Amino acid sequence: MLQSEDTYRHYLRQLPEFREFTEAEFTKLTHDLNVKTYPKGQVLFDHGDSRQRFYYVIKGVVRLERQDETGNFSFINYVKAIKGFPYRGLYTDADYPYTATALTAITIASVSMTSFEAIVALNPLVTRQVISQMSRLLDQMENRLQKLVTSSATSRVIQALSIFGTDMGEQTPEGDVLIPYPITLIELARLSGTTRETAGQVVTKLEVAGKLTYNKKRFRFDPHDLTI
Structure with missing residues (x-):
């Protein structure tokens, strides 16, 4: 040890x-x-x-x-x-x-x-490094609250996917974002403040539209093209 x-x-x-x-x-x-x-x-x-x-x-x-x-x-x-x-x-x-x-x-x-x-x-x-980190986190939180405060469940799910991309995503050679960790629909619903069923419906629509792939619980998408 x-x-x-x-x-x-x-x-x-x-x-x-x-x-x-x-x-x-x-x-x-x-x-x-x-x-x-x-x-x-x-x-x-x-x-x-x-x-x-x-x-x-x-x-x-x-x-x-x-x-x-x-x-x-x-x-x-x-x-x-x-x-x-x-x-x-x-x-x-x-x-x-x-x-x-x-x-x-x-x-x-x-x-x-x-x-x-x-x-x-x-x-x-x-000290300067820590202040920089805290400033970045504050900016991130403010942007996140602005994005998730909406009455549209579909919009919240899409914004939650964008947050996954920001917090956990890795850029691929093709230019889109891969979440290299398994993310359940329950987690997506939890972040977006909706139900698993609604989150699943939005993901399915995005998949059908060719805007997203969800394979083995791993999301891949272009964060600038997450629209239905």
């Missing part, structure tokens, strides 16, 4: 979110590095749990979800491989602001949140 953790330390050190740390800072940050593999559906933490660890997705996708006070509206975000979370609540929140669940099988690394916040505060280059 120690050899495995050393391997992951070396791997993480090469990635953009960790390059600006000094050697001493990175050593301190990863002193209690924890790397684990979880199956699909595993809850990493619940909304309101003590905010003790900063996570970094090595493989797979994590769903972040928060419901409003009525329980009728959920805000959902996705974190794919080579991304960290949570940035929300740094230096201000004692608890996690949402529930994190493995959307797919995942391999995930975590470090002490206390150490992460302390080191970020002392390194201007890392």
Whole structure:
């Protein structure tokens, strides 16, 4: 296990979110590095749990979800491989602001949140990097809310597909986007705030129109041509 953790330390050190740390800072940050593999559906933490660890997705996708006070509206975000979370609540929140669940099988690394916040505060280059990440996430959330606040279920399903493309998609040589992870129609319905039946009907119409393929639960489409 120690050899495995050393391997992951070396791997993480090469990635953009960790390059600006000094050697001493990175050593301190990863002193209690924890790397684990979880199956699909595993809850990493619940909304309101003590905010003790900063996570970094090595493989797979994590769903972040928060419901409003009525329980009728959920805000959902996705974190794919080579991304960290949570940035929300740094230096201000004692608890996690949402529930994190493995959307797919995942391999995930975590470090002490206390150490992460302390080191970020002392390194201007890392501070700027974190602020940039937070700004990007805020912009992403605002755009997402604007797209999903519509009375048309069909439009919400199409916008949810676009969000999958933004959060998890990979560009193909042909110029369209492939979601390389298995995404169920239930997940699509969950994000779009509709039923599985409605989500399935919209996907079928898009397939018939030649705007999308859905094979082995993997979506492929041109995000600029998702119309019915």
